[in-house]
Amino acid sequence: MTEIIEISQLTKKYGTTDVLKGIDLTIHQGEVFGFVGHNGSGKSTFIHTITGITNKNSGFFKIKDIPDAQIDKSKKIIGVMPDVSNLYEHMRGVHFLQYMGKLSGDRRSKRDYITLMKEVGLEGDEKKRIKSYSFGMKKKICIAQALLGNPDLIILDEPTSGLDPESAIKIRNIVKKYQKLGKTILLTSHNLDEIDKVSDRVGILSNGVIKKLGTPRQLKEETGVGINISVRTKPILQRNDIQMLSKKLEMVVNFVENKKEYTLLQVASEEEILTLSRELIESGVQLYELKVEQCSLEEVFMNTK
Ligand SMILES: Nc1ncnc2c1ncn2[C@@H]1O[C@H](COP(=O)(O)OP(=O)(O)OP(=O)(O)O)[C@@H](O)[C@H]1O
Ligand SMILES: [Mg+2]
Known part of the structure; x- marks a missing residue:
């Protein structure tokens, strides 16, 4: 099995708070990995650390064999959902995606950007300015952004929180579709039923470490x-x-x-x-x-x- 993420003893502190206290984890290429944990357990911090949004304190990680010291190189193969507050509010939906697409080397045509918007459930909202989007709509455009540039590793932090049930199912189907295309997906969610349905393996983060790790079935049996x-x-x-x-x-x-x-x-x-x-x-x-x-x-x- 090829590993796409290899993490060893990763730690991260914010001030005097030890958020990640030694994460050991490998994620296999082509799997959907569900990451769960209480509010404040450090899921987003973990994502920010392995994507270079914030710096680690100690430990090591590799993304597709690229060591964390060269994290800028690995950014090219990662598609990460931005925080909804980081969207360019004045831009129209499709223009925003085209703009971000250009930055990540995405070569699709304008029509394909519209298709992507339809895929995430934003059909008809392409020309609206992002500032007029609802919370759920903003979430969807963030998911679309994570899919730009044909990344091997797609990281989605709570992609379905705040989405209506039909939209959440749509996102789940997108996850499955991209997995079929050979992508690896790391996602977090507080909806454990959803994590169960979509994930090949699940990790439970608690007190700064991964307390449980396995397929949903293994965890239930254990x-x-x-x-x-x-x-x-x-x-x-x-x-x-x-x-x-x-x-x-x-x-x-x-x-x-x-x-x-x-x-x-x-x-x-x-x-x-x-x-x-x-x-x-x-x-x-x-x-x-x-x-x-x-x-x-x-x-x-x-x-x-
Ligand atoms: N930029 C920051 N500066 C200082 N402390 C931070 C920062 N980001 C997160 N923290 C702290 O790190 C801890 C973990 O937060 P994090 O956002 O990673 O949790 P989470 O598991 O994603 O929670 P949630 O389920 O609510 O999204 C919390 O104690 C939080 O206050
Ligand atoms: Mg979070």
Whole structure:
């Protein structure tokens, strides 16, 4: 696997506050990496540090093999969403993108800039001045800016916060589309459901370090709250049946409750679901339905100290 970002023991202080206390992280080329953490945990600081907007205090990082000492070179391969407050308010949307495009060596035609605006959900707003844009519209033009110049690495800091649900879905689709084109996307969001849907791997930043790292599925399994499953069987399974089954299979199957014709159970891993369903069928129970309700990333997040 090729790494596009390699970070070792990265630290960043603001005044006397240690924001990043030693970040170790590698991001693979072509993946969507979701970065989450509480307000003020340092996600934006991290992005500012690895994109050269602010200076690190110590540690090292490389972007596509370019060491941080030559960060100006790596800027050419990074598309980063600016802060909405850094937009040129007096410019018209499409002119702003053309202007920024020229600066980043983007060679698309005017018509293609209009297509890009349509892609992010700004169809019909091309000629309006940015100062007349709503917050969500400004956010969208910032996302469009990050896509200029055909960057290999696209960094989006809270691209969907403040967007209506339809626009947020549009942005999620853009992320998927650019990943298919071979791009790597690093994004932050407080919407954990969205992070779950879009990310190949997730990192949880807490107290200045990456506390949890893995695929959404790994993180959910590791959290150890177990996998909730509901089964619809005939006869309906009772607590007693589950206790006996548990003993026979030598694994922990927790009986949670009976809800109408469903029995809610909890197991530790996916493999156990297989073992359990096989055993049920072999023992003559008629299994009509088995639904897996994995714990959510929200639960993982709430269990990260
Ligand atoms: N330019 C700055 N000068 C001084 N302190 C800063 C600066 N930028 C960020 N900080 C501090 O660094 C810490 C991390 O802030 P940061 O904006 O990186 O958090 P975040 O994880 O992006 O939060 P949010 O989810 O609210 O966007 C906070 O304590 C913040 O006050
Ligand atoms: Mg932030």
